[in-house]
Amino acid sequence: MQSKVTIYGIKTCNSMKKAFEILKNADIEYEFVDYKKQTLESSFLESLTKNLQSKTQDDHGLANIINTRGTTYRKLSKDFAHIKNASDISEEMIINNPSIIKRPLVILEGETTKIAIGLEQLENLIRDIKYNKENII
Numbered sequence: 001m002q003s004k005v006t007i008y009g010i011k012t013c014n015s016m017k018k019a020f021e022i023l024k025n026a027d028i029e030y031e032f033v034d035y036k037k038q039t040l041e042s043s044f045l046e047s048l049t050k051n052l053q054s055k056t057q058d059d060h061g062l063a064n065i066i067n068t069r070g071t072t073y074r075k076l077s078k079d080f081a082h083i084k085n086a087s088d089i090s091e092e093m094i095i096n097n098p099s100i101i102k103r104p105l106v107i108l109e110g111e112t113t114k115i116a117i118g119l120e121q122l123e124n125l126i127r128d129i130k131y132n133k134e135n136i137i
Contacts, residue, residue, distance in 0.1 A: 003110030005030040019104035035098035063087040
């Protein structure tokens, strides 16, 4: 079965620029989704939550993708008193503030779905791809 790599983020982000370079150097083709230009769908976040919960064995789901160090998180937690940690961020807040998502967010769809969040996990995912010799389209 052929696999597909999709990378989500913001084109001008430094982490994304590094991710593009890593993928290029690894000779891996990918589809890029810039969520400053393309709105994230609720169904995408629901699917992501299910995949993250099954991989991490926790109930935090989307909290795993929240960049708590970024300015978007700090602004939201300042504007909304109920936000005490990443698990308090709602799906609607993520859709309306996609900059809150850690970057890069990479999804490898094949026989199984693999998710990488951040550059370190991306490099681990690439090692897995190379080791398993999956055909990337």
